[in-house]
Amino acid sequence: MVKLNNNVDIPELGLGVYKINEEDVERVVNTAIEAGYRAIDTAWFYKNEKALGHALNKIDIDREELFITTKLWNDFQGYDETIKAFNDSLESLQLKYIDMYLIHWPCPEDNLFVETYQALEKLYKEGKIKAIGVCNFKEHHLEKLLAETEVVPAVNQVEFHPKFNQKELQTYCESKGIKVMAWSPLMRGGEWLDNPVLKNIAEKYNKTVAQVIIKWHIQQDRLVIPKSQNDNRIRENFDVFNFELSDEDIIEIDNLHTNERQFRDPDDVKIGDMK
Numbered sequence: 001m002v003k004l005n006n007n008v009d010i011p012e013l014g015l016g017v018y019k020i021n022e023e024d025v026e027r028v029v030n031t032a033i034e035a036g037y038r039a040i041d042t043a044w045f046y047k048n049e050k051a052l053g054h055a056l057n058k059i060d061i062d063r064e065e066l067f068i069t070t071k072l073w074n075d076f077q078g079y080d081e082t083i084k085a086f087n088d089s090l091e092s093l094q095l096k097y098i099d100m101y102l103i104h105w106p107c108p109e110d111n112l113f114v115e116t117y118q119a120l121e122k123l124y125k126e127g128k129i130k131a132i133g134v135c136n137f138k139e140h141h142l143e144k145l146l147a148e149t150e151v152v153p154a155v156n157q158v159e160f161h162p163k164f165n166q167k168e169l170q171t172y173c174e175s176k177g178i179k180v181m182a183w184s185p186l187m188r189g190g191e192w193l194d195n196p197v198l199k200n201i202a203e204k205y206n207k208t209v210a211q212v213i214i215k216w217h218i219q220q221d222r223l224v225i226p227k228s229q230n231d232n233r234i235r236e237n238f239d240v241f242n243f244e245l246s247d248e249d250i251i252e253i254d255n256l257h258t259n260e261r262q263f264r265d266p267d268d269v270k271i272g273d274m275k
């Protein structure tokens, strides 16, 4: 568990559920809960909030033990629209409160993220959300947000993996009390799992490359939400609390940085341009 800037506890490792189809959600959630996950990261955009709500409703775990994050989609930015979208997500998830609610993208050209965040502040003050934050905010977006709003975001969820290591942004966020949460922490799998540097390190600890990358995030104080819909890989990704990477290994992984985003630059994302 890690403490956010408002003293709320969050598990450092959660399950991301982007691209998990509705029909798979219940199985995935059951496997994850059995493996030990207590945090789940979804979004309105993932189209699985309803299925997640249904699955959560059936599991035998106290609500306080779970940490459910969802996100406000770009098309609903603006004060009133945000309040409505939040209530819709709450209903889909069948929850009385949401642990963390995040703005999905800043969409800076549309210039609505301040009033959108002010709606999050209202919901937070009403106790409907335990922690509020943002995703994909660069330093200049955060500067504006911090200057014009009251509640410092608890989290900034950003693309972060060995190939795109946003260390400077992390340092900036930490200086403001904002935790960085890594999305696409495994670079969406694929060729990177064959990287010789990562494979060497993994062999040393008798772990997989995915486990090494997840541990690299955790040891550098990032929250991390790998996605898997495969039962074995869901368990594998959680089995990372029985080894520690050495400082040298961490530096080796840091050095894999090539400054290549796998996805879009947040400055270029506009409301309505992602379906």
Ligand SMILES: NC(=O)c1ccc[n+]([C@@H]2O[C@H](COP(=O)([O-])OP(=O)(O)OC[C@H]3O[C@@H](n4cnc5c(N)ncnc54)[C@H](OP(=O)(O)O)[C@@H]3O)[C@@H](O)[C@H]2O)c1
Pocket: 015, 016, 017, 018, 019, 041, 042, 104, 135, 136, 157, 158, 182, 183, 184, 185, 186, 187, 188, 189, 190, 193, 208, 210, 211, 225, 226, 227, 228, 229, 230, 233, 234, 236, 237
């Ligand atoms: N805020 C944002 O803008 C934003 C953007 C993107 C993602 N996210 C969040 O971050 C979460 C994770 O990011 P992501 O889904 O983009 O990518 P990711 O977690 O880096 O990678 C997921 C991919 O890796 C595979 N994989 C998972 N564990 C593996 C393992 N142990 N060995 C081999 N392959 C493995 C998965 O396949 P299988 O499922 O077949 O195992 C899937 O194809 C998302 O689910 C979402 O919650 C947020």
